[in-house]
Amino acid sequence: EVQLVETGGGLIQPGGSLRLSCAASGFTVSSIYMSWVRQAPGKGLEWVSVIYSGGSTSYADSVKGRFTISRDNSKNTLYLQMNSLRAEDTAVYYCARGNWNERTVDSWGQGTLVTVSS
Amino acid sequence: QSALTQPPSASGSPGQSVTISCTGTSSDVGGYNYVSWYQQHPGKAPKLMIYEVSKRPSGVPDRFSGSKSGNTASLTVSGLQAEDEADYHCSSYAGSNTPYVFGTGTKVTVL
Numbered sequence: 001e002v003q004l005v006e007t008g009g010g011l012i013q014p015g016g017s018l019r020l021s022c023a024a025s026g027f028t029v030s031s032i033y034m035s036w037v038r039q040a041p042g043k044g045l046e047w048v049s050v051i052y053s054g055g056s057t058s059y060a061d062s063v064k065g066r067f068t069i070s071r072d073n074s075k076n077t078l079y080l081q082m083n084s085l086r087a088e089d090t091a092v093y094y095c096a097r098g099n100w101n102e103r104t105v106d107s108w109g110q111g112t113l114v115t116v117s118s
Numbered sequence: 119q120s121a122l123t124q125p126p127s128a129s130g131s132p133g134q135s136v137t138i139s140c141t142g143t144s145s146d147v148g149g150y151n152y153v154s155w156y157q158q159h160p161g162k163a164p165k166l167m168i169y170e171v172s173k174r175p176s177g178v179p180d181r182f183s184g185s186k187s188g189n190t191a192s193l194t195v196s197g198l199q200a201e202d203e204a205d206y207h208c209s210s211y212a213g214s215n216t217p218y219v220f221g222t223g224t225k226v227t228v229l
Binding site: 033035037043044045046047050052058060061094098099102103104105106108109110111 | 154163164166169175209211214215216217219221223
């Protein structure tokens, strides 16, 4: 059974840093493409970043240069390093498993809340 | 990449049908047959309901159907049931640099 468990969210001051983790089970994170998707309070979903099986990455313009996606194959875990956090980064962050053939997210984690506030 | 446009809300009585639109551009919805729809209940993670415009994952009732014309995709929920009350989000592939463009989300209310 596929399972994704995010951790690392919390309250952080503007300008601070936070690292989110997504522990995967039931599949190998290095074999497919994985994304982070966020949802601000009361808003829609927003794609944040992707890492492909080959290791290439891409970012939404809103986080480019501040966020870094990575994975640890030995731990089967996906990460999102978030620096220079802003109030507008406040959201629930979801780990999302991609299905390349269908270009869709076929599994989601439960989400972790990041609140950026002084 | 701008968000896809969805109506903020839609509603119907039990047993009726409701259709939600999702409008993008030729760079996303109109350019690929990779439109997905997700259902999200309050406080829960999204759930895949439709992929590749009109395909249903195993376990999704056939009351849910999808279609596309030009730059606009649609999700229809037929025979509305109380448990269908949720937020619905569309998404489209827009190239390898932007694998997902999401819609603004639609809240479906079962009257």
